[in-house]
Amino acid sequence: xxxxxxxxxxxxxxxxxxxxxxxxxxxxxxxxxxxxxxxxxxxxxxxxxxxxxxxxxxxxxxxxxxxxxxxxxxxxxxxxxxxxxxxxxxxxxxxxxxxxxxxxxxxxxxxxxxxxxxxxxxxxxxxxxxxxxxxxxxxxxxxxxxxxxxxxxxxxxxxxxxxxxxxxxxxxxxxxxxxxxxxxxxxxxxxxxxxxxxxxxxxxxxxxxxxxxxxxxxxxxxxxxxxxxxxxxxxxxxxxxxxxxxxxxxxxxxxxxxxxxxxxxxxxxxxxxxxxxxxxxxxxxxxxxxxxxxxxxxxxxxxxxxxxxxxxxxxxxxxxxxxxxxxxxxxxxxxxxxxxxxxxxxxxxxxxxxxxxxxxxxxxxxxxxxxxxxxxxxxxxxxxxxxxxxxxxxxxxxxxxxxxxxxxxxxxxxxxxxxxxxxxxxxxxxxxxxxxxxxxxxxxxx
Numbered sequence: 316x317x318x319x320x321x322x323x324x325x326x327x328x329x330x331x332x333x334x335x336x337x338x339x340x341x342x343x344x345x346x347x348x349x350x351x352x353x354x355x356x357x358x359x360x361x362x363x364x365x366x367x368x369x370x371x372x373x374x375x376x377x378x379x380x381x382x383x384x385x386x387x388x389x390x391x392x393x394x395x396x397x398x399x400x401x402x403x404x405x406x407x408x409x410x411x412x413x414x415x416x417x418x419x420x421x422x423x424x425x426x427x428x429x430x431x432x433x434x435x436x437x438x439x440x441x442x443x444x445x446x447x448x449x450x451x452x453x454x455x456x457x458x459x460x461x462x463x464x465x466x467x468x469x470x471x472x473x474x475x476x477x478x479x480x481x482x483x484x485x486x487x488x489x490x491x492x493x494x495x496x497x498x499x500x501x502x503x504x505x506x507x508x509x510x511x512x513x514x515x516x517x518x519x520x521x522x523x524x525x526x527x528x529x530x531x532x533x534x535x536x537x538x539x540x541x542x543x544x545x546x547x548x549x550x551x552x553x554x555x556x557x558x559x560x561x562x563x564x565x566x567x568x569x570x571x572x573x574x575x576x577x578x579x580x581x582x583x584x585x586x587x588x589x590x591x592x593x594x595x596x597x598x599x600x601x602x603x604x605x606x607x608x609x610x611x612x613x614x615x616x617x618x619x620x621x622x623x624x625x626x627x628x629x630x631x632x633x634x635x636x637x638x639x640x641x642x643x644x645x646x647x648x649x650x651x652x653x654x655x656x657x658x659x660x661x662x663x664x665x666x667x668x669x670x671x672x673x674x675x676x677x678x679x680x681x682x683x684x685x686x687x688x689x690x691x692x693x694x695x696x697x698x699x700x701x702x703x704x705x706x707x708x709x710x711x712x713x714x715x716x717x718x719x720x721x722x723x724x725x726x727x728x729x730x731x732x733x734x735x736x737x738x739x740x741x742x743x744x745x746x747x748x749x750x751x752x753x754x755x756x757x758x759x760x761x
Contacts, residue, residue, distance in 0.1 A: 317358060321346055321365050330374035334512040335413060335463045337373075338380050343411035349389035349404055352561070356631040359385065359561075360568065367569035368576050375573070375686040376513025379693075382565050383459045388414035390558045391468045394637055395484045395531035403486070407466060415464035415489075417518060422452035431482050433520065435471040435530075439541045444485065444530065446471055446498070446523040454519045461516025462503060465490050469520075473535070475543050484531040487523075498523030509685035560640055562694040563648050564630060567623050567655035570690045571616065574659040577680050578612055581666060584673050585609075599671075608669055612662045619655045622752050626651045646707060647755070649700040650748050656690045656697065663687065701744035705730075708747055720750045 324346060328337045341347075352359045362385075366378045392404050407414065423430035432453035435444045446469065448454050455461075455469075467489045473480040489499060504515040527537065536544045585600040599605055626648050633640045640648070667674045667681050674681045691697045708718070712727035726743040 317346075318361065318365060321362060322369070325366065325369045325373055328373040328377070330372065330377075330512055334374055334377050334380060335460070335514070337377070338384060338413060338460075339411035341381075342384065342408055342413075345408065347385065349385060349408055350393065352386065352390050353393060353634050353637055356561075356634040357627075360565065360627050360631075363565040364568050364572050367572035370569075370573055370686065371576055371580070371680040371683060374510065374512030375683050375689075376510035378569055378686075379459050379510060379513050379689070382562060382569075383416055384414055386562045386565060387416035387418075387558050388466070388468055390561065391416065391484055392486055392531065394558070395533050396486060397531075397533050399528060400486055400531060412465040413460055413463055414466040414468065415458050415460045415516075417455040417458055417461070417467050417469040419455065419457050420452065421454050421456045421517070422450075431470060431472050433469070433471040434474050435469070435483065435485055435525075436474040437476075437537060437541075438524075441524070442527050443524045444527070446485070446487075446520045446525065448519045448521065451519070454517050456517045457504065458516045458518050459513055461501060461518055462514035468531075473530075473543075475537060476541065480535065480543055483535060485525060485529045486531055487525045487529050496523070507685075509683055510689065559694050560645060560648050561630065561634065563652045564623065564626055566690050566693050567619075567648075567651040568627075570656045570659040570687055571620055571623065573683075573686055574612075574663055575616060577663055577684075578609065578616075578666065580680055581670055581673070582609060584679070585670065588673075605669060608662075608665055612666070615658050615662060618752070618756065619651075619658055621756060623651045623655055625755060642707070646704060647751065649695065649704060650751055652690075652695065653697050653700055653704075653744075654748055654752065656687060660687045660691070698741075701741050704747050705740045705744040708743060718747075718750070720746065722746050723750060 324341065324344065328334075347358065347362045348354075351362075363378075363382060366373075366381050370378050389404055389407070392400050396404070406412075417433075418431075420430060420432060422432065432450070433446065433448055433455065435446045437443075438445050461467075465488065467487050469485045469487055470482055471485060473483040488496060490496065495501065498521050500519045500521070502517045504517055507515070530536070534546045536546070538544050582600065585605060586598055588599040590597045590599055590602065600609070626644065629644050630640055630648065633644070663681075663684055667684065673679050708723065709727050709730055712718075712724065713731060717724050718727075723743065723746050726739060726746060730739055730743065
């Protein structure tokens with residue numbers, strides 16, 4: 316029932332400049348609640364897959380807008396906020412307000428959202444936080460929905476009495492009745508090769524003042540005596556990272572859905588396209604190398620989809636309990652993102668280069684293929700994730716926790732004995748990925 320209703324809702328949308336208004340309407344419809352991320356995570360992931368599958372019709376940028384709103388923005392508030400933040404989030408849904416997630420900074424780039432130079436300094440006299448971008452390099456960039464958002468979750472370094480208290484989240488108002496509040500400057504990042512139905516902004520803050528209640532204070536707070544109160548030994552950024560894990564899986568599944576839709580559209584064309592023969596009866600789909608492309612894609616797609624589904628089932632258990640996934644699942648999700656995206660790029664590229672002139676026609680959808688490139692960078696750049704996977708394995712190797720895969724141990728030995736180079740590290744990561752997927756799929760009953 317949900318799938319049918321949600322698809323019918325999306326069918327009314329179009330790939331144009333009304334993308335942000337369409338998102339407002341979707342939010343107010345409550346067909347998907349912000350709280351579904353934790354109360355009904357299966358519905359949350361299903362909705363992401365449906366939007367990705369519809370992206371050739373409604374715009375690839377809409378999928379990004381959707382996941383920013385429902386995962387990064389509202390998800391961070393749900394997991395880091397307290398009751399008054401949750402109540403404000405309910406009001407955001409009632410009014411159809413747009414939110415953005417201000418993490419990535421210009422200096423760090425998409426390769427690492429972990430470098431945060433934006434500061435939120437506590438002013439005890441006014442009981443406010445003063446948020447500042449000290450340099451242009453600390454400006455937030457690639458902020459999806461940043462040119463139209465009413466609200467934002469800002470990730471900044473908390474400073475109290477000249478002492479830093481790590482990276483924290485702040486739930487703030489950016490615009491009132493469409494007008495930016497004092498202390499905020501935004502720029503359009505320019506036209507892209509794909510997803511121009513989505514705005515991407517550079518945002519700078521200069522003496523931007525927000526109330527004490529802006530701090531997402533589930534695990535940290537400032538008391539009346541100007542002292543910082545830490546609620547347990549919990550790193551807030553690790554909790555923020557949970558939204559990157561769920562988002563990472565959404566990206567993996569989006570790449571698969573986008574790829575599947577392209578292949579479906581192209582298959583219909585290939586099944587109807589006649590090739591020259593004496594009787595004119597042969598169709599393009601029957602040409603051996605074309606048939607092989609579709610066959611190989613389907614085999615690979617099913618493997619990737621099955622692995623991603625296994626990760627989803629496990630992650631949903633953690634989301635319901637609002638707990639961080641264990642290290643094994645974190646690595647599995649990284650593997651799913653790498654494998655699903657990389658293999659989708661490879662198979663779409665093969666199809667595009669063999670299907671003929673159809674691939675350059677607007678209605679084919681191949682003009683949107685750079686969406687898959689976006690997937691490589693989103694929620695953890697693929698290269699950074701590969702290095703993380705390799706690093707974790709080398710740590711195990713150095714503790715004599717050897718792999719059952721001889722090739723993996725050999726690569727760990729070379730890297731650990733200063734014989735490493737970048738390609739060896741990536742070779743190790745891909746060996747781990749292949750080994751992990753093989754083992755999990757073998758044990759799976761899905």
